[in-house]
Amino acid sequence: MTRPLAIFDIDGTLVDSRESIFLAATEAARTLGLPEPEYDRVRKIVGLSLPEAMRTLEPQLTTPELDRFVEAFRQCFHRLYAEGHEEPLYPGATDLLRRLHRDGWRLSLATGQNRKGVARNLTRQGWAELFVSSHCADDGPGKPHPAMLHAALSAAACDPDAAIMIGDTTHDIVMALNAGVRPQGVAWGFHTPEEQIAAGAPHVAETFTDLEAALDRFAARAFA
Incomplete structure (x- = not known):
């Protein structure tokens, strides 16, 4: 499967x-x-x-x-x-990534950061081992163009209907829709839940617990 x-x-x-x-x-x-x-x-x-x-x-x-x-x-x-600054992780972020990886999910990154920013984030403890691939604005067209998601799907040999894009902005939501991938919003970032829903998000998670449950529901439906 x-x-x-x-x-x-x-x-x-x-x-x-x-x-x-x-x-x-x-x-x-x-x-x-x-x-x-x-x-x-x-x-x-x-x-x-x-x-x-x-x-x-x-x-x-x-x-x-x-x-x-x-x-x-x-x-x-x-x-x-x-000066030694590092942006903090949202509480629960790494725990969720590790749980998904442990349970057999493939993980990828799709970000508006450049390649240096991605490399910096992959030095976070254990992150480099969690992700199948990473894709960023240096690789080609940026969000909301679907190029990054097409590359992620190719790297994981995954069909669009078995993939879900998790992000906090309307650019993430529209990119997912453009690629035929399910969009999943989160409420704690830059764009409001209302903005994400208006862009086409079927659901916006309020907490990481809520996000985890949404991902479990997606997996259950996708592979029922």
């Missing part, structure tokens, strides 16, 4: 990066002399590739200005990491 594939977003789903992303966007805006963005504007761009996110945040920028904006955002993260 084919084992189910759970494809996880990182920021806002497994890792609480709300503070650091908002700080980086704020510092980048200051670098260009732009007004500091409100958090509600910043949260809506999370999940997109960084250039696309920055273009969405400040669409009036010229191409050279956008390049500076993107680089200023990156430099803030470089400084944070040099």
Whole structure:
């Protein structure tokens, strides 16, 4: 029997990066002399590739200005990491990943982070051993294009109807629908449950316990 594939977003789903992303966007805006963005504007761009996110945040920028904006955002993260900063995991994240892996699920990552960010996260204790594959914005079209999910399905030799995409943004939900994969929202990240449901999520988990139950229901239906 084919084992189910759970494809996880990182920021806002497994890792609480709300503070650091908002700080980086704020510092980048200051670098260009732009007004500091409100958090509600910043949260809506999370999940997109960084250039696309920055273009969405400040669409009036010229191409050279956008390049500076993107680089200023990156430099803030470089400084944070040099100072020893690490975004915290949401409580229950690693426990759920380990339980799914132990029970025979295949696991993958699909994120708007770049490859360096993915590599950094895979150094978390035990993570590198849990995932079949990881896919990011450096690999090709970013969310909500389905390319990352097509690559994850191929790496796991999995049919779309045996896979579920877990994320916290509308970009995750639409990407899953575009790939023919079941979307599963979570309520603790960047986009609200209402936004995710409006984008097509059939369910948004309120807690990791709720998410675990939703994944168990998916596996039971997919392989009944």
